[in-house]
Amino acid sequence: MSNSYIAIVGGANMDIQGFPYEKFIPRDSNPGKIKVSLGGVGRNIGENLVKLGIETRLLSVIGDDPYGYAILKEAKLIGLDMRDTLVLKGESTSTYLSILDESGDMAAAISYMDICENMSVDFIKEKRNVIEDSKLCVIDTNIPREVIEYIVTTYQGTDFFLDTVSTAKAKKVKEVIGYFHTIKPNKIEAQMLTGIEIKDDDDLKRASEYFLAKGVRRVFISLGDNGIFYNDGSSIAHIQVPKIRVINATGAGDAFMAALAYGHYYNLSIKESANMAVAASILALSHEDTINPDISVQSIKSKMKEINLCWKDI
Numbered sequence: 664m665s666n667s668y669i670a671i672v673g674g675a676n677m678d679i680q681g682f683p684y685e686k687f688i689p690r691d692s693n694p695g696k697i698k699v700s701l702g703g704v705g706r707n708i709g710e711n712l713v714k715l716g717i718e719t720r721l722l723s724v725i726g727d728d729p730y731g732y733a734i735l736k737e738a739k740l741i742g743l744d745m746r747d748t749l750v751l752k753g754e755s756t757s758t759y760l761s762i763l764d765e766s767g768d769m770a771a772a773i774s775y776m777d778i779c780e781n782m783s784v785d786f787i788k789e790k791r792n793v794i795e796d797s798k799l800c801v802i803d804t805n806i807p808r809e810v811i812e813y814i815v816t817t818y819q820g821t822d823f824f825l826d827t828v829s830t831a832k833a834k835k836v837k838e839v840i841g842y843f844h845t846i847k848p849n850k851i852e853a854q855m856l857t858g859i860e861i862k863d864d865d866d867l868k869r870a871s872e873y874f875l876a877k878g879v880r881r882v883f884i885s886l887g888d889n890g891i892f893y894n895d896g897s898s899i900a901h902i903q904v905p906k907i908r909v910i911n912a913t914g915a916g917d918a919f920m921a922a923l924a925y926g927h928y929y930n931l932s933i934k935e936s937a938n939m940a941v942a943a944s945i946l947a948l949s950h951e952d953t954i955n956p957d958i959s960v961q962s963i964k965s966k967m968k969e970i971n972l973c974w975k976d977i
Contacts, residue, residue, distance in 0.1 A: 666798045668718035668744075669924055672787075672814065673705020673803030673826070674779055675723040675748070676757030677730040678953060680913065687764040689771075701737050702759050702953055704803040704826055707914055709743045711921030711943070714958050717928055720744040720793055724782050726754035747790050754778050757805075767909040767948070779805045784813045794818050798928050799844070801825075801920065804832035811835055815842035822880075822927065826920050827852045841878030845927065847920055849885040864901055867892040868977055871899070881933055883923065883940070885916070891941060894977075895933045903973035904941055907948060914953035918943040922963065942966040 683695040701710075705723055712719040721743060725731035727750055734756065738745040757779060761772035787794075787810055794800050795818050802811060803826040815823050822844040827833035833852045840846065840856060850861050857873040859866060861884075871882040871894035884892045890903045922943035926936030942963045946955045955962075 666796065668720055668797055669712055669928060670720050670722065670794050670797035670800040671705045671709050671712075671802075672722045672782075672794070672800065672806060672810075673703065673708070674757060674776060674805035674828075675701075675703035675706035675721065675725055675734050675745075676759050676776065677733070678702030678913070679758065679760045680911075680953075681762040682911075682951075683763070683765060685765065687762070687770050693762075698951070700953060701734055702913075703734075703757060704805060704828055704917060705801070706734065706738075706743075707917035707954055708801055708803075708826065708921045708924070710741060710954050711918050711958060712924060713741055713743050714954075715921060715925050715960055715963075717925060718742075718744070720747065720797070722747055722749075722782075722787075722790055722793060724749045724751060724757075724778050726750070726756040726778060727752050728754075728756055730756035730758065747793050749782065749786055751778065751781055754781070761913065763911065763913075768912045776805050780807055782806050782810050784810055787814060791818065794821055797821060799824060799924060801924055802843075804828045804835050808835040812839050815839050824920065824924055824927070826916070830855055840874060843879055845881040845883070845923060846874060846879055847883045847885060847916070847923065849887070853884050864892070864975075864977055867901070868894065868899060881923075881936075883919075883937065885919070890973075891937060892977075893933055893937050898933050899977040900934070900937075901975045901977060902937060902941060903975070904945070905970050905972070907945055909948045910951050911953065912948060914947040914955075915944040917954070918947035918958065925960075938967055938972065939963055941972060942970060945970060 683693040764770040799822040825843040825846040922940035
């Protein structure tokens with residue numbers, strides 16, 4: 664049924680993560696444990712959305728190798744629709760290798776995402792109905808620049824959400840940022856995209872207004888330990904988040920974006936969406952797995968009641 668699902672265009676890969684037992688020592692062999700799991704920004708957002716009860720269709724690129732087949736098998740098990748994903752014969756599925764430090768934050772990583780460059784405009788043209796018939800479409804910047812530009816400038820009846828992924832990859836969308844309904848850059852990415860140095864709430868307000876003037880409807884700027892800043896032109900606030908014990912920081916942004924998409928799917932206000940997104944990211948930070956297996960609408964609502972958020976209206 665048209666508008667009954669959320670579409671995602673982005674990366675799907677295998678995650679290999681190392682967790683040191685003690686303080687991480689660079690340039691040394693650190694005793695610890697290694698975990699192999701499914702990942703990719705687009706795929707992770709998709710799994711989170713499925714756990715929140717929303718039908719989700721993922722357009723991605725994988726190889727016909729054991730990793731690729733594992734991704735398809737898991738998608739079928741959890742109910743993530745990947746029937747329109749491109750499977751390339753003889754190619755290797757994307758792999759993300761990361762080492763976390765003793766605090767659960769990333770110490771180093773290598774992202775092998777070359778296969779994503781095989782997603783083409785012609786492929787998207789064949790799948791246009793997946794995008795056009797969706798309630799909204801989340802795009803991550805692992806896919807080629809020309810594909811992103813084609814999608815957002817061609818299918819203008821669709822609300823697009825942007826996951827910037829990284830500072831380097833966020834550069835792909837600098838010229839088309841105004842075509843996105845909702846964006847979620849971190850402070851460094853926001854500085855790069857706007858050219859505004861961000862030091863305080865006044866700078867955050869100016870940066871967010873830059874995006875709004877370009878055509879963006881909702882701006883969320885992630886500030887790490889300093890919380891979240893948001894602006895939709897009428898509601899502006901800085902949310903301070905409580906200190907928590909971080910187990911794994913890898914999937915927090917994916918959970919945050921999934922909750923934002925959920926909020927838009929159900930027409931929640933920007934404040935309600937932000938509250939849900941913060942709670943979802945805290946659930947992700949609090950579990951060893953990239954995606955907290957217990958994440959659900961109920962667990963997010965329970966976390967919202969539990970945490971003490973400090974709201975500062977700007």
